[in-house]
Amino acid sequence: MIRPPLPRWVRAGALLAVIFLGVPIIGVLVRIPWAEVPRLLSAPASLDALGLSLATCLAATVASVLLGLPLALVLSRGTGRVTVALRTLTALPMVLPPVVAGLALLVTLGRRGVVGQHLSVLGIEIGFTTLAVVIAQTFVSMPYFVVSVEAALRGTDPGLERVASQLGAGPTTVLRRVTLPLLAPALIGGATMAFARALGEFGATLTFAGSLQGRTRTLPLEIYLLRESDTDAALALALVLIVVAATLMALTTWLTRTSAAARA
Amino acid sequence: MRLRIRRVGAVLASLAVLGGCAASPAVPSATPTGTGPAAVSGEITVFAAASLKGAFSDISAEFVKKHPEAKVTFSFDGSNSLVDQLDGGARADVLATADQPNMDRAVAAELVGPPQPFATNVLTVVTPPDNPGRITGFDASLDGKRLVICAPAVPCGNATAKLAQASGLTLKPVSEESKVTDVLGKVTSGEADAGLVYTTDAAGAGAKVKAFPIANADVARNDYPIAVVTGAGNAAGGEAFSAYVRSADGRAVLATYGFGEP
Numbered sequence: 001m002i003r004p005p006l007p008r009w010v011r012a013g014a015l016l017a018v019i020f021l022g023v024p025i026i027g028v029l030v031r032i033p034w035a036e037v038p039r040l041l042s043a044p045a046s047l048d049a050l051g052l053s054l055a056t057c058l059a060a061t062v063a064s065v066l067l068g069l070p071l072a073l074v075l076s077r078g079t080g081r082v083t084v085a086l087r088t089l090t091a092l093p094m095v096l097p098p099v100v101a102g103l104a105l106l107v108t109l110g111r112r113g114v115v116g117q118h119l120s121v122l123g124i125e126i127g128f129t130t131l132a133v134v135i136a137q138t139f140v141s142m143p144y145f146v147v148s149v150e151a152a153l154r155g156t157d158p159g160l161e162r163v164a165s166q167l168g169a170g171p172t173t174v175l176r177r178v179t180l181p182l183l184a185p186a187l188i189g190g191a192t193m194a195f196a197r198a199l200g201e202f203g204a205t206l207t208f209a210g211s212l213q214g215r216t217r218t219l220p221l222e223i224y225l226l227r228e229s230d231t232d233a234a235l236a237l238a239l240v241l242i243v244v245a246a247t248l249m250a251l252t253t254w255l256t257r258t259s260a261a262a263r264a
Numbered sequence: 265m266r267l268r269i270r271r272v273g274a275v276l277a278s279l280a281v282l283g284g285c286a287a288s289p290a291v292p293s294a295t296p297t298g299t300g301p302a303a304v305s306g307e308i309t310v311f312a313a314a315s316l317k318g319a320f321s322d323i324s325a326e327f328v329k330k331h332p333e334a335k336v337t338f339s340f341d342g343s344n345s346l347v348d349q350l351d352g353g354a355r356a357d358v359l360a361t362a363d364q365p366n367m368d369r370a371v372a373a374e375l376v377g378p379p380q381p382f383a384t385n386v387l388t389v390v391t392p393p394d395n396p397g398r399i400t401g402f403d404a405s406l407d408g409k410r411l412v413i414c415a416p417a418v419p420c421g422n423a424t425a426k427l428a429q430a431s432g433l434t435l436k437p438v439s440e441e442s443k444v445t446d447v448l449g450k451v452t453s454g455e456a457d458a459g460l461v462y463t464t465d466a467a468g469a470g471a472k473v474k475a476f477p478i479a480n481a482d483v484a485r486n487d488y489p490i491a492v493v494t495g496a497g498n499a500a501g502g503e504a505f506s507a508y509v510r511s512a513d514g515r516a517v518l519a520t521y522g523f524g525e526p
Contacts, residue, residue: 112454127455128410128438210412210439210450217440225442228344229417 025242032239033232040236048214049222050240056130056218057198060137061145064194065187067138068145073175075146076153087150094143101140102207109135110208132209133216137198144197145190152186153179189255196248199241305333308501309355311346312338313362313488314445315385318468319521320360320509326517327508334501342443343367343419350375350493357502360490360509363419367489379489381526382510383518385462386481387423390451390473397457401476402431409457412450415440420447423484424460430483448473462486467522487526 033040040046075087093101109116109126116126126132160182164174180187202220209216211225219241226234312320317340324336339346339354343361347370350356359376361367362385370376389406391399397409413435414421421440428435441447444461451459452472466475490509492502508514515525 106453106455110453110455128412206442206446210455211415211441212437212439221442225415225417228342228442 028235028238028242032235036232037236037239040233041240043233045213045217045222046233046237049217049219049237052130052133052214052217053199053219056133056137057195059134060141060198061191061195063134063138064142064145064198065191068142068190068194069149069187072146072149072153073179075150090143090146092143093140094147096140098140098201098203099207102136102204105132105136105139105204105208127208128210128212128216130209130215133205133218136204136208137201140201140204141194141197145194148190148193149183149186152183152190156182185255185258189252192248192252192255196245196252199245199248304331304501304504306498306501307335307337308357308498308505310336310338310358310360310505311350311354311356311493312340312358312360313343313346314340314443315362315462315464316340316360316488319383319464319518319523322517322521323509323514324505326513327505330508331504334504336505347373347375355497356493357496357498358490358505359493360488362486362488364487364489365419367491370491374494376491376493379491380506380510381487382490382514383488384524384526385464385486385488385522386478386524387420387427387460387484388463388466388478388481389458389476390448390461390466390469391458391476392451392454392456393471393474395474396454399458399476402427402433402460402478404433406433406435406458408436410455411435411437412439412441412447412456412459413437414444414447414460415442418442418444419486420444420460420462423486427460427478427481427484430480431478462522464522467520485524488523 041050071086071090075083075090078086096104106127107113109119109132111117111120111125111127119126126135156179161174161178164178165171169177200220201218202224205211205216205218206221206224211217211221217225219237223234223237223241226237310320310324317338320338320340324338328334328336339349339356341349343363343366346359346361347366350359350370351373359367359370360382361370367376367379371379389399389402391397397405399405399409413424416422416425424435438456439450441450444465447456447459448461448465448469450456451461452469463475463477463481466473490506492499492506496502509518519525
């Protein structure tokens with residue numbers, strides 16, 4: 001299906017938008033002290049931050065998939081007011097300022113929080129632990145997974161599921177053998193997006209988990225701290241974050257397109 | 265153009281007032297402490313370290329009472345950020361930092377005129393009011409507790425490290441924050457058993473924390489300098505505000521917030 005060409009002014013507008021978004025990124029790349037990058041990145045604090053970020057984001061992504069997939073499936077079938085309310089709740093962390101998310105976690109799961117004070121009695125304290133980082137990351141990144149998987153689910157043809165069901169397959173079998181395989185690209189895409197969002201998580205982590213090298217100080221927190229004293233090192237770490245995020249987003253785009261092509 | 269007319273007007277007005285004072289010494293002066301020129305007008309933009317928020321807000325209220333033509337607006341942020349913002353072309357008339365190194369940086373970049381010290385600050389140990397960790401001060405009672413301090417990369421963390429070394433203590437914090445206010449927040453929310461903050465932060469938090477003064481805190485003393493920004497839009501106003509901060513009145517306000525004499 002070939003569409004008629006776009007007016008020239010639309011292309012001009014698009015070019016402006018690309019310049020607006022691209023120039024700051026190019027600015028960072030120009031300003032980065034390239035010769036120093038290997039030394040700056042191999043500093044123990046940098047490696048700790050990088051390792052911690054990758055590990056916690058992986059954990060947050062797994063948690064997002066395990067918790068988010070059932071939610072996405074339920075949301076995709078619902079129509080009533082409850083579904084609307086649930087969907088609003090699900091998307092809320094995407095638009096909340098991260099510091100609000102962090103505060104919400106703090107007053108809930110913190111040592112004196114609504115839930116946290118009871119956990120504290122049991123000897124479970126989440127604040128200042130790596131678990132707190134994962135919780136903060138999951139809280140802000142799971143909505144990205146749920147929203148993209150739900151959109152994919154609503155786009156799939158229910159016919160195959162219905163046929164499988166009529167042939168005698170139980171609900172779990174239909175889900176496992178039909179729905180999930182159809183959904184695979186969207187699942188990977190959603191998970192990648194959640195991972196990328198978790199990687200950039202900053203405000204909620206700082207507010208809820210604190211900042212300690214090797215335990216709670218993730219890449220964004222290390223960059224924020226280095227910015228105070230060593231701009232070059234902060235920029236070198238920023239480069240890592242940009243490269244990883246760009247790779248992930250490219251992967252997501254590619255997967256989304258592949259899945260759309262597969263459906264078409 | 266209109267701005268310039270206003271500024272000329274302000275200068276004329278101040279000359280008139282000065283002339284008036286000189287001519288009739290029997291008339292009581294409008295500024296009893298005699299700080300700065302009598303008439304200051306226009307907006308004075310002050311970039312000040314976040315720790316100065318309370319004190320400077322009070323000082324500006326008194327300053328504006330004496331100079332009703334003036335309006336003081338603030339940008340409170342980390343000293344490093346403020347210098348970065350000035351370097352990036354932000355407009356301001358006065359810069360007040362929480363430490364000498366950041367002011368030195370501003371001087372080296374020719375962003376400000378000669379700085380003057382106006383206050384000092386030292387660290388103190390704070391705990392939640394009920395002191396759940398049974399902290400007794402800057403001593404071994406901090407071991408194994410949920411201690412939160414500033415990261416060494418920021419001024420309060422640098423001071424903390426210096427103080428720990430001078431006291432022969434090895435601190436094992438559960439978190440190293442990038443801002444002293446974040447440390448205070450972790451203590452007031454009860455997440456941390458203890459934190460190291462400035463005496464001013466402790467004073468500002470009032471009953472929300474219990475403070476334990478540190479005997480040799482002076483080894484890690486922070487000097488606060490103030491300077492008028494180079495090419496300030498309102499240099500006269502900036503000078504006047506800077507002078508007022510350093511006056512007896514300004515110092516009295518600073519003292520109520522826990523700042524020491526320079």
